Amino acid sequence: MNLAKANINERAVGRQSRLSKFLDNDHVVGYVFTAPFILGFLIFTLFPIISSLYYSFTDYNLLDAPNVVGFENYQKIFTDDQKIMKSFQVTFTYVFLSVPLRLAFALIVAMLLKAAIRGVGFYRSAYYLPSLIGGSVAVSIMWTQIFGEKGLLNSALGAIGIDATTNWIGNPGTALYTLIALSVWQFGSSMLIFLAGLKNIPVSYYEAASVDGAGKLRQFFQITLPLLSPIILFNLIMQTISAFMTFTPAYIISRGEGGPLDNTLLFSLYLYQKAFRFFSMGYASAMAWVMLIIIAVITVTIFQTSKFWVHYESKGE
Template sequence: MRLSGHSKKNSKENITGYILILPWLFGFLLLYLVPMFSSVYYSFTNYNLLNEPRFIGLDNYKRMFFNDPTFWKSLGVTIYYVFALVPLRLIFALFIAMLLNTKMKFMGVYRAAYYIPSIVGGSVAVSIVWRQIFGNKGVIMSLLELIGIHQEVSFIGNPSTAIWTIILLGVWQFGSSMLIFLAALKQISESLYESAMIDGANGWQKFTRITLPMLTPIIFFNLVLQTINGFRAFTESFIVTQGGPLDSTLLYVLYLYRRAFTYFDMGYSCALAWVLVGIIALLTLLIFKSQTVWVYYESKEER
């Protein structure tokens, strides 16, 4: 009797819940799910945005793998970008998180201040500023000139350094990983450090033997999240470098965007998108599989 009354109340609460999330649900179905499934269909068609899609089977995928050097180029650039960006961003985030995990005045202000880049970093305005800093006759070039280093080509204009300017912009957006690290650092029991101190461990030992192992689940979590985010980067290469010079910063999503909206090649663009989904899924799977090797869970220890 009591049980059924309970579940009745539950279902009533559920209905309220559903009504409350209805607008979101509606938006999700309409703006995400429907386009997602229609893009699967489009990826098998010849569709230029304006015509009626014509079914062409696997042609888009065949063209991508066997007949499109730009696809391979952009994939290479993106993988390079992600593999350089993610470790750097995580190291930087952890470093700042540890600094902010000390007791200091105005700590709240610092924490907020260090989060700001993550909010503004992906924006068009910052990308334009970035171009003024690293571009030709920009801040960096002028400063180097002052100390006697003459640069013929700016960092953005040089095909071998351009990618690093946008990686740097990515590293600078370390805020969300930092916050998660900060929360995790606070969870590590003080007693571990105390007993280490008694055993005479120095700072580095404490860091490698206690902090890092205790953080591995969080590092794992951040790694997955940031890898996915890295593959989705767009604004950086769209605004700062426009994919150039010589396509050296042509990120995958920028290429996909150009295919769809500049070259009227929507069907192919959808195919590109689904290949990207596949790549991300595969990488995520690999990271999950690697967990057993390097991620430490306290609860497992007790078995």
């Protein structure tokens, strides 16, 4: 009896000792603090990704049990759905116009705000503010008021003697460009990154160039752009991905229709329509994976071409 109790006590002490060693392990603290992120990633990111890949091969409609249809959804995307081709055209036009313009404005403003002028902190905050609120519903509604038939733009044009009655948002020829203008207006985040990069360029480079007779324009192309090229690469990739995912402005300004004549039907908006208006969740999942592949290909292409124009000072290139 006493021997049995001794064995039980010994095992209990052993378990307690192992538990103490485990809790004393420095890695345990890390696991505890990272557990919320890991669980959140598994539940809200990894599981939806795997689920959408499965649903892309089914006819899932949110109401009935999904049936596997193979590559039927993907085949329909490239052969039977004419509207999706229009959404591709609108999306690529939007991305390839808005991203370069946004980066150009961001760089110009960053160079202007680099100078130690009075109140520069206020100006930096003011230019950054649109990036914080630019994707909101309220700003999208404001945009409809600016570019409407009786909006602020037409009123401003009328004040200088130009009789403008164009509904810029309702005109098929100009509707998409109002979305591009909204995107360009949100250049604040890229501006701050450019500003940080500009401050890391040694002033001695510009001083040496000035001594050699190089003007401001030559300094910009020979010093600023090469040394800023890694920052440009980062901003280009991030802004390109962000542009492909644009949804709220197109949804609010076109009232979810993508009009006029589907000229603001971004791919993300059409995906939303298929998923939550027509309940074609399987088809929408296939659309999402197609867009993921497109973004991945464009991103890889940018990385591959960067070796020809990105300068890394540490490599002596």
